[in-house]
Amino acid sequence: MKVLVINGPNLNLLGLREPALYGSQNFAALQELIRESARELGIEVELFQSNHEGAIVDAIQGAYNRMDAILINPAAYTHTSVAILDALKAVALPTVEVHLTDISTREAFRQFSYVSLYAHRTICGLGFEGYRQGLQFLKENYDK
Ligand code: DQA
DSSP states (O other): OEEEEEEOTTGGGTTTSOHHHHOSOOHHHHHHHHHHHHHHHTOEEEEEEOSOHHHHHHHHHHTTTTOSEEEEEOGGGGGTOHHHHHHHHHHOOOEEEEESSOGGGSOGGGSOOSGGGTOSEEEESOTTHHHHHHHHHHHHHHOO
């Protein structure tokens, strides 16, 4: 099973960025955890990070006919991007939405997610562990 893992804006600054919220481990550590979890689960992962909405839309479109599922932390675009929602609906792949923090208990503007309108599952507030659980959910439910 092939899964495209997408991380949105500012997640490349993990470690530096608001460590009280997002933790002290950096983005390289997150990527390593994703690769290791995927290896354990027998998943082939492709990792993509961008700070640009259109690049994320392109990556989602590029998954069509090539990948079996998508795991995405859209970061700030979660709360603003109809374009990312539309791209996910267009390619229609099983999709897990992950957030490091629990967006349901943060500022009001973070409590709505466009991506949740499509995602098959949303995992919030588990830090890096949410990515592992998201991959596991995709493997258990959508491996052909
Ligand atoms: C985030 C939550 C978003 O509100 C925020 O803009 C992020 C990260 C999370 O992983 O908790 O950049 O998606």
